[in-house]
Amino acid sequence: MTYSIVARDKKTGEMGVAVQSHYFSVGSVVTWARAGVGAVATQSVTEISYGPLGLELMSSGKSAPEALDALVHVDPKADTRQVAMVDSKGRVAAHTGSRCIPFAGHILGEQFSCQGNIMRSERVWTSMNEAFVENGELPFAERLVRVLEAGEAAGGDIRGKQSSAILVVSPTVGPARWSGRLIDLRVEDHPQPVPELKRLLRYQRAYDWVARGDDLLTSDRAEEALSAFRKAVELAPEVEELRYWVGLSMLATQEKEEGFRMLRGVFARDSNWVQVTRGVLKTQSPRIDPKLAESLLS
Numbered sequence: 001m002t003y004s005i006v007a008r009d010k011k012t013g014e015m016g017v018a019v020q021s022h023y024f025s026v027g028s029v030v031t032w033a034r035a036g037v038g039a040v041a042t043q044s045v046t047e048i049s050y051g052p053l054g055l056e057l058m059s060s061g062k063s064a065p066e067a068l069d070a071l072v073h074v075d076p077k078a079d080t081r082q083v084a085m086v087d088s089k090g091r092v093a094a095h096t097g098s099r100c101i102p103f104a105g106h107i108l109g110e111q112f113s114c115q116g117n118i119m120r121s122e123r124v125w126t127s128m129n130e131a132f133v134e135n136g137e138l139p140f141a142e143r144l145v146r147v148l149e150a151g152e153a154a155g156g157d158i159r160g161k162q163s164s165a166i167l168v169v170s171p172t173v174g175p176a177r178w179s180g181r182l183i184d185l186r187v188e189d190h191p192q193p194v195p196e197l198k199r200l201l202r203y204q205r206a207y208d209w210v211a212r213g214d215d216l217l218t219s220d221r222a223e224e225a226l227s228a229f230r231k232a233v234e235l236a237p238e239v240e241e242l243r244y245w246v247g248l249s250m251l252a253t254q255e256k257e258e259g260f261r262m263l264r265g266v267f268a269r270d271s272n273w274v275q276v277t278r279g280v281l282k283t284q285s286p287r288i289d290p291k292l293a294e295s296l297l298s
Contacts, residue, residue: 002082003116003124003151004030004041005132008090009140010111013171014182015039015086018144020164020194022157027165027186035180036088036173038064044082044100044117047075058087065093082106084113088171103158109133114147120155127154141168141183141201148194164193166201206236210245217245222252240266244273248280251288251296263296 002021008014017039019030032051033039038058042050050071057067064085072078072095079097082104086092090111096104103122106115107129114128131150135143144166152161164187170180185200187193213228229246236242244266250259266273274297281293 002026002030002043003114003119003128003148003156004043004084005112005114005128005144005147006039006041006084006086006092007112007132007140007144008039008086008088008092009143010090012140013088014140014168015088015171016140016144016166016168016183017041018148018164018166019043020148020152020156020161022159022162024163025186025188026163027167027188031165031167033167033169033181034059034177035170038085038087039167039169041084041115042081043115044097044104045077045080047077047081050081050083054083054085058085063087063089063091065091068093068095082115082117084115086111086113114151116151116157118158120158123154124151124156127151141166144168145194145198145201148197152194161191161193163188163190164197166197203236203239206232206239206242209235210242213245213249217249217252222249225249226253226255240269244276248277251292256289256292260292260296
C-alpha cells in the first residue's frame with residue numbers, strides 16, 4: 001500500500017529511505033536506518049521486525065542480500081511482504097511477495113532499490129528509478145524526495161495519498177545506535193504529503209544553518225555566524241525566528257543599523273521576542289554594545 005526507495009549515496013556514503021502512502025503515519029512503520037549500517041523499507045502486509053532485525057544482521061557483518069534472504073526464509077507470510085534493504089557498502093536487495101496486491105514490484109539499481117504495491121501501474125517504480133539516476137547532482141535527501149515526486153507523477157498509490165517520511169543516516173557508526181540521524185522527518189496526515197515533506201526538508205536545512213550560526217555566535221565569531229544565519233533566511237524567509245537571529249548577529253558586526261531595524265520589525269510583530277532578547281543578552285550574546293542593546297529593548 002506504499003511506494004518507497006532505499007539508497008546509499010555514492011558521494012557521501014549517506015544511507016536513507018523515503019516513502020509515501022495512503023496510510024496514516026507511514027514513517028512509523030516503513031522507514032528504518034542506522035548510521036554506518038544500512039537502511040530498510042518494510043511494507044505491503046508489513047512485518048515491522050524486518051527493520052530492526054535487518055539492521056542487526058547487517059550490523060553483524062551480513063550484506064543486505066544475505067540479511068533479507070535470512071529473514072524471508074523464516075517468515076511464514078513472506079509471500080505477502082515487500083521489503084528492500086541497502087547496506088553501508090551499497091549492496092542492495094528487495095523482495096516482493098507473490099501475494100502483494102498489484103500493481104506490485106521493485107527495480108534494483110546501483111546502490112538503490114525502488115518498490116511499490118497497490119500502485120496505479122508498473123510505471124511508478126520505473127519512474128522512481130529514472131528520477132534517482134537523473135538527479136545525482138542534488139543533495140541526497142533532496143534526491144530521495146525527488147524520487148517520491150516522480151512516483152506520484154507516475155500515478156502513485158491507486159487509493160490516493162496521506163503520509164510520507166524520510167530518514168537519512170550518516171555513513172559512520174555513531175557512539176550509540178540512535179546517533180547519526182541526519183534527517184528524520186514525517187508527514188503523518190496531509191492532503192499533499194510529498195510537497196509537505198519537501199517543505200519540511202527545506203526547514204530542516206534552514207535550521208541546520210541556525211544551529212551552525214548559534215555555535216559560531218557563542219564562540220564570538222559573529223561575522224561567520226551572520227553568514228550562516230543569512231543562508232538560513234534565504235532557505236526559509238517566512239520563518240520569523242530566522243529573521244530574529246540574523247538581526248541579532250548583525251548587532252555584533254558592521255551592519256548594526258540593518259540588524260536594529262530587522263529586530264524592531266520582529267518585536268513589533270511579536271513582543272515575546274523582547275523577553276527572549278533580554279535572556280540572550282545575559283547569557284550567550286555576541287559582543288553587542290551595551291548602549292545599543294539598551295536602545296533596542298527600550
